[in-house]
Amino acid sequence: MTLSSLAADLRTEAERANERRALVLSGPPDATRRAAVDAIEAADLPIRDCTAVSAAEDWPFEHVGPRQSRELLGRTQRAIVVDGHDECSPNAVGRTVGAVDGGGLYVLLAPDLDTWGQRRDAFDESLAVPPFGVDDVTGNFRDRLVETLRTHPGIAICEVDNGYDDPEGDAVEVRDDGLTDPWPARPRETPEPPADARFRDDTYRACRTVDQAEAVHELEALRHDTAEGPPGVVVEADRGRGKSSAAGLAAGALAREGRDVLVTAPDRRGADEVFARARERLEDAEELAAGSDDRIDADSGGCVRFARPPEAADLPEDPDAVVVDEAAALPVSLLERFLDGPPVAFCTTVHGYEGAGRSFDVRFRRSLVDSEREVIDVRLDEPIRYAAGDPVESWAFRALLLDARPPVDQLVADAIPETVTYEKLTRERLLADEHLLREAFGLLVLAHYRTEPDDLARLLDAPNLTCRALLHEGRVVSVALLAREGGLSEETRERVYRGERVRGNMLPDVFTSQLRDRGGGEPVGYRVMRIATHHAVRSDGLGSLLLSEVEDEFRSNDGRDADLRGEQVDYFGVGYGATPELLDFWRGNGYRTVHLSTTKNDASGEHSALMVRPLTDDGAELAARHARWFRERAPGVLAGPLSGVDPDVIRRALRAVDDGAVPAEPSLSERDWRVVVDAANGMGSYHAAPAAFTELALRELIVGDAGLDPSQERLLVEKVLQNREWDAVAEDLDRVSTRMTMRAFGDACEPLVEVYGTEAAKAHREYWPN
Known part of the structure; x- marks a missing residue:
């Protein structure tokens, strides 16, 4: 069989079944690239509908670089060539x-497939984070990828040699023809408008499957509030089922009715399909008034407009309906903000590149059910681009673990600290046990709102990562992914200090480049990159137990046995989008705040907290100076770029600062104390000595000796540290009036005087009658 005949047979079979077929061409770069073009021509596939993803540029059809492959999300092509020679991404x-x-x-x-895992390419270089080099990267991901290619149906494998262009040479050897002799595809059922449809019939006739038409019908709920409250429609599907198209058709129909539809997604390109289908409906109906990348206006006065997730969650300009596309790729804390607004649709991928629907399903569903909304569930199962059971799709799920998930609830529901074992999940062990790999990676997917296929390769190949877990009867119930950081050479530290970024060293990078600590990259640390506990046992202390076991392992023998380079480990660290709950969790496990970012994460809208738990004297010294510096800069940043942050985030971040960051005694003058005492008794003004109140507020929020209640702490944060106006403080804290808020502020000052005040300050209280 020749390459040409094989390509033609693969195309014929794929068309008969309405499936895809994969063709692997292994060999020298130039020869395989020429062979790919010949195969596409032999399969009689139109060149205009083909794209190469390649670092090479000599292609007779469209090509993009590996890092621009995102441009193909949402598009449909007849053939795609992925060139893994220079970069296997x-x-x-x-x-x-x-x-x-x-x-x-x-x-x-x-x-050559037999040696592919031993080669190093541009993607491997991205895994070689300092102080590791590219030679420290392993090829486990590619070895596993090759194994899936060789054992999966529907995948043809050919070996191409350098003599490919020789007309008399036999330069292609077919190792596997990939043919499956499938049944012919069944004709698709034509969608019809439902009898009770409220959208116009042409909207339903634009649907490609019955599933999609049913989804559009349910999305009619976005037209109005119901007796149960504003509806929340959840549209779930594997990738390629048309959920974004359904949302776009509904958005266009709503705009035709004069409604304002706000659309958001993790990035603007992720909403392309929604906008394309909405624009198509308005154009076909000749009702498009104006259009741009971020806004479509209808003749009726309605519109479809885009906003980035953090801004969209504020519901700018009071939209009539909201569409959140790829909701699984956004953090739960942000999604919950949409529950206070108008009718909303959450569209989410169950298994796919964009995010993990399981995380959305487990963590966000509780909030959605508890909200005062009618919850409408829609699921699309029928693929739009190809038939169900397509072998290329099932291969991709297996190769990239797109459908990885934790063990089912019943297998781990009885797990408690006494029944679990602490274990090191080495790469060798994960590769040897597919079930263990799928369970561990499935839990890691739940730990982060956006996990990508690259993360699987990092887990299997990156030299700076290591994995620990708790197992219950052999099942993974809690898992932590640890990233080794620091231990950087003097030369590297100096480059970072001068502004150069250093990959894979988040805490040392921030310490050195942002916080101007020349020695911030010298100690060796391990950052808890991800930690997750099975949702069935999430409140049983297993996450804290795992952190404790990890610390015990790394403390023993100075941590040299546990460290990836056999060096002493000085500290553990963590960086994450700060919420009150997470701050309490990490503080409860002995981690202390050393930094709160002054800018928001683009996707989550949260400020990142950095926390450290020292193991050695060097780690303690690093943590102590950064805790002190954090306390010293707090007045400036809290009244400036952090002035709008949730006061519960601020007070819990400060409570997690090490007490040693606070001077032994307040530095208030005698006059300062008089002002504070007078304010506690309803006289004088905070503005008469703001620095004095700031110092006391920081002391109390860090140390907590005066025992203020949460309401009083929030009052100190908003008025003293964030310097908000009295009226704004009263409104935000739901006080009866500004006057009552000012009186509450005085009440909060009384215990500060009692606990921290000098004898003279306490004596001055006698000036005021009870």
């Missing part, structure tokens, strides 16, 4: 594999 595979239409070819180019 798991993300590029995840982004592109769903973009091939039924009857098309997915072509993967690779070096």
Whole structure:
């Protein structure tokens, strides 16, 4: 069988079943690239509908670089060539594999498959974070990828040699033809408008599957509030089922009725399909008034407009309805903010590159059910681009673990600290046990709102990562992914100090470049990059137990046995989007605040907290100076870039600062104390000595000796530290009046005088009658 005949047979079979077929061409780069073009031509696939994802530029059709492969999300092509010679990017595979239409070819180019895992490329270089080099990176991901290619149906494998262009040479050897002899595809059922449809019939006739039409019908709920409150529609689907298209059709229909539809997604490109289908409906109906990348206006006065997630959660300009696309790729804390607004649709991918629907399902569903909304569930199962059971899709799920999930609830529901074992999940062990790998990675997916295929390769190959877990009867119930940081050379530290970024060293980078600590990258630390506990046993202390076991392991023998380079480990650290609950969790496990970022994360809208738990004297010294510096800069940043942050985040971040960051005694003058005492008795003004109140507020919020209640602490944060106006403080804290808020402020000052005041200050209280 020749390459040409094989490509033609693969195309014929794919068209008959409305499926895709994959073709792997291994060998020298130039030869496999030429062979890919020949195969596409032999399969009679139109060049205009083909795209190469390649670092090479000599292609007779469209090509993009591996890092621009995101441009193919939402698009449909007849053939896609992924060139793995210069850079084998798991993300590029995840982004592109769903973009091939039924009857098309997915072509993967690779070096010799037997030795591919031993080669190093541009993606490997991205895993070689200092102080590791590219030679420290392993090839486990590619070895596993090759194994899935060789054992999965629907994947043809050919070896191409340097003599490919020789017309008399036999330069292609077919190792596996990938043919499955499938049944012909069944005709699709034509969607019809429902009898009780409120949207116009042409909206339903634009649907490609019955599933999609049913989803659009349910999205009619966005037209109005119901007796049960504003509806919340949840549209779930695997990738390629048309959920974003359904949302776009509904958005266009709502705009035609004069409604204002706000659309958001993790990034603007993620909403392309929603906007494309909404614009299509308005254009076809000749009702499009104006259009731009971020806004479509209808003749009726309605519109479809885009806002980034943090801004959209504030519901700018009071929209009539909201569409949140790829909701699983946004943090739960942000999604919950949409529950206080108008009718909203949450569209989420169950298994796919964009995010993990399981995390959305487990963590956000509770909030949605508890909200005063009618919850409407929609699921799309029928693929739009190809038939159900497509072998290329099932291969991608397995190869990239897109459908990885934790053990089912019943298997771990009885797990308690006494029944679990602490274990090190080495790469070798994960590779040898597919179930263990799927369970561990499935839990890690839940730990973060946006996990990508690249993360699987990092887990299996990155030299700076190591994994620990708690197992209950052999099942993973809690898992932590640890990233080694620091221990940087003097030369590297100096480059970072001068502004150069250092990959994979988040805490040392911030310490050195942002906080101007020349020695911030010298101690060796381990950052808890991800930690997750199975949702069935999340409140049973297993996450804290795992952190405790990790610390015990790394403390023993100075941590040298546990460290990836056999060095002493000086501290543990963590960085995350700060919420009151997470701050309490990490503080409860002995971690102390050393930094709160002054800018928000683009996707989550949260400020990042950095916390440290020292293990050695060097780690303690690092933590102590950064805790002190954090306390010293707090007045400036809290009254400036952090002035709008939730006061509960601020007070809990400060409570997690090490007490040693506070001077032994307040530095207030005699006059300062008189002002504080007078304020406590309803006289004088905070503005008469703001620095004095700031020092006392910081002391109390860090140390807590005066025992203020949460309401009083929030009052100190908003008025003293964030310097908000009295009227704004009264409104935010739901006080009866500004006058009552000022009186409450005086009441909060009394215990500060009692606990921290000098004898003269306490004596001055006698001036005021009870």
